[in-house]
Amino acid sequence: MKKLVEIIGGFTIEILGEAGRTGILFFQSLATLRRRPFYTKVWFEQMLEIGVRSLPIVVVTSVFSGAVFAMQMWEGMERYGSTTWVGWAVALAITREMVPILASLMVSGRAGSAMAAEIGTMVVSEQVDALRTMAVDPIAYLVVPRIVATAFMLPVTVLIGDILGVWGGSLVVVNLYGSSSTMYWDGIWATLTLRDLNSGLIKAAVFGVLIALFSCQNGFHTTGGAKGVGRATTRAVVSGSMSILISNFFLTRLLLES
Amino acid sequence: MIESDNKSEAALGDEGLKVSDNGDGFQVTRNGTEPLIRIEGLRKSFGDLKVLRGADLSVSKGESMVVIGGSGTGKSVLIKHIIGLLRPDEGKVIVKGAVISESSRPDLNELRRSMGMLFQQAALFDSMTVGDNVAFELRQHTSMGAEEVVDRVEEMLTMVGLSGLQDKWPADLSGGMKKRAGLARALAIGPEIILYDEPTTGLDPILADQINGLIRDLQKRLNVTSVTITHDMISAYKIADRIAMLHKGRIEEVGTPGEIQDSSNPIVQQFIHGRAEGPITPR
Numbered sequence: 001m002k003k004l005v006e007i008i009g010g011f012t013i014e015i016l017g018e019a020g021r022t023g024i025l026f027f028q029s030l031a032t033l034r035r036r037p038f039y040t041k042v043w044f045e046q047m048l049e050i051g052v053r054s055l056p057i058v059v060v061t062s063v064f065s066g067a068v069f070a071m072q073m074w075e076g077m078e079r080y081g082s083t084t085w086v087g088w089a090v091a092l093a094i095t096r097e098m099v100p101i102l103a104s105l106m107v108s109g110r111a112g113s114a115m116a117a118e119i120g121t122m123v124v125s126e127q128v129d130a131l132r133t134m135a136v137d138p139i140a141y142l143v144v145p146r147i148v149a150t151a152f153m154l155p156v157t158v159l160i161g162d163i164l165g166v167w168g169g170s171l172v173v174v175n176l177y178g179s180s181s182t183m184y185w186d187g188i189w190a191t192l193t194l195r196d197l198n199s200g201l202i203k204a205a206v207f208g209v210l211i212a213l214f215s216c217q218n219g220f221h222t223t224g225g226a227k228g229v230g231r232a233t234t235r236a237v238v239s240g241s242m243s244i245l246i247s248n249f250f251l252t253r254l255l256l257e258s
Numbered sequence: 259m260i261e262s263d264n265k266s267e268a269a270l271g272d273e274g275l276k277v278s279d280n281g282d283g284f285q286v287t288r289n290g291t292e293p294l295i296r297i298e299g300l301r302k303s304f305g306d307l308k309v310l311r312g313a314d315l316s317v318s319k320g321e322s323m324v325v326i327g328g329s330g331t332g333k334s335v336l337i338k339h340i341i342g343l344l345r346p347d348e349g350k351v352i353v354k355g356a357v358i359s360e361s362s363r364p365d366l367n368e369l370r371r372s373m374g375m376l377f378q379q380a381a382l383f384d385s386m387t388v389g390d391n392v393a394f395e396l397r398q399h400t401s402m403g404a405e406e407v408v409d410r411v412e413e414m415l416t417m418v419g420l421s422g423l424q425d426k427w428p429a430d431l432s433g434g435m436k437k438r439a440g441l442a443r444a445l446a447i448g449p450e451i452i453l454y455d456e457p458t459t460g461l462d463p464i465l466a467d468q469i470n471g472l473i474r475d476l477q478k479r480l481n482v483t484s485v486t487i488t489h490d491m492i493s494a495y496k497i498a499d500r501i502a503m504l505h506k507g508r509i510e511e512v513g514t515p516g517e518i519q520d521s522s523n524p525i526v527q528q529f530i531h532g533r534a535e536g537p538i539t540p541r
């Protein structure tokens with residue numbers, strides 16, 4: 001029993017510590033955003049790295065998720081004779097939930113792990129100290145560009161994913177079930193609103209900030225050489241993904257009520 | 259070698275060093291000027307581990323100070339306080355008249371722009387080429403044009419014997435080349451103070467001698483003030499104006515290389531002769 005309490009207590013302290021450190025990094029980054037220099041060249045490099053280079057996995061994820069969801073919807077709605085609503089259901093799920101969540105998880109796995117590994121390696125090899133000795137603020141140079149890039153590029157990739165996800169659904173509905181393309185797309189145009197689209201994009205921006213913060217925070221607190229870098233990378237992906245899934249609940253409530 | 263028996267001021271050797279009694283103790287300065295770096299009662303612990311326990315040291319402008327001491331005695335911790343990478347638990351580090359731990363961020367960064375540091379493993383940015391590493395600080399803190407930066411990078415790399423390697427990646431360099439590239443990066447902006455963290459560790463004797471020669475040459479040619487931490491005595495004798503021995507978190511003894519060699523302190527003698535038996539070795 002004592003052991004169990006110890007384990008639960010240790011786990012709680014670890015989670016609170018992680019959240020606290022990430023919160024501090026968030027406020028430090030906000031404060032840094034108001035100070036020059038801005039290292040805008042690094043911002044654009046990170047946008048390329050995080051946004052453009054993550055696009056292939058987001059495209060594959062979106063197309064196949066849209067296709068699978070369309071299949072499930074068709075099978076389900078066919079029982080009630082309401083297959084005309086498949087397009088609408090696919091578009092709603094894709095734009096509001098599926099692509100923002102799946103794309104964010106993919107970016108967390110790809111770009112978030114890379115951020116933690118890169119910063120962690122820089123910490124253990126004294127490159128971050130070298131930045132400080134050269135009067136360069138590591139938060140301004142390493143963290144802020146990654147937050148800005150992820151917060152800006154994740155919604156862009158999600159928007160592309162939304163379009164391709166819905167298109168993936170249409171491929172299934174038209175080619176597999178022989179439905180008309182017009183019926184699928186008309187159902188979407190008639191019911192999908194800008195609010196549906198925006199809701200997913202707002203979520204993506206928030207998830208982007210969370211991914212960058214958790215990844216950078218874990219990178220900055222790396223200790224113990226190569227093993228430590230590995231640990232930091234794993235923690236970055238796990239805590240980033242958890243933060244996406246948990247914050248999604250509250251964001252969804254907030255966005256549905258607004 | 260004290261040439262005068264004057265209690266308030268005396269000259270040391272022929273290096274222009276002077277000893278003065280300021281009431282709190284003796285202070286060695288070059289030509290009697292205010293020390294450029296002053297460390298007073300520096301204490302630092304990491305958890306229960308007490309690393310520095312009241313270290314005092316002063317370094318004059320243009321002086322090459324070498325801090326020697328065994329592994330784990332806090333040499334790196336001491337040097338990191340000078341450039342503000344660590345904050346003292348107690349005591350002060352004063353550089354160019356400013357207390358490092360009390361300086362605001364802009365003031366600290368201003369001070370750091372007048373300092374360069376060579377890290378033990380060089381700490382080159384591995385996402386940049388050697389040329390970009392050397393150019394990094396120039397691009398951040400100077401208004402130099404692109405061509406001027408290229409020329410300066412070439413000049414620095416030529417000085418450390420790495421001419422033409424601008425486009426190489428740090429991963430493609432040997433340990434010695436990395437150290438030299440790190441040195442070129444530290445010197446690029448023309449610092450007033452250079453800190454060397456184990457500059458010859460891991461290098462073969464010939465390469466180590468080249469680095470020593472380079473450090474000595476830079477100090478004489480550019481009149482930079484340097485603090486070097488090492489446990490390599492050959493290097494220490496070659497590059498030091500004065501040597502300070504750090505032991506158990508305090509400066510055990512300070513003196514010219516000759517004075518250190520002739521020291522009657524058994525701790526100093528054990529260390530400089532590398533004897534396994536003696537007061538440093540725990541029984």
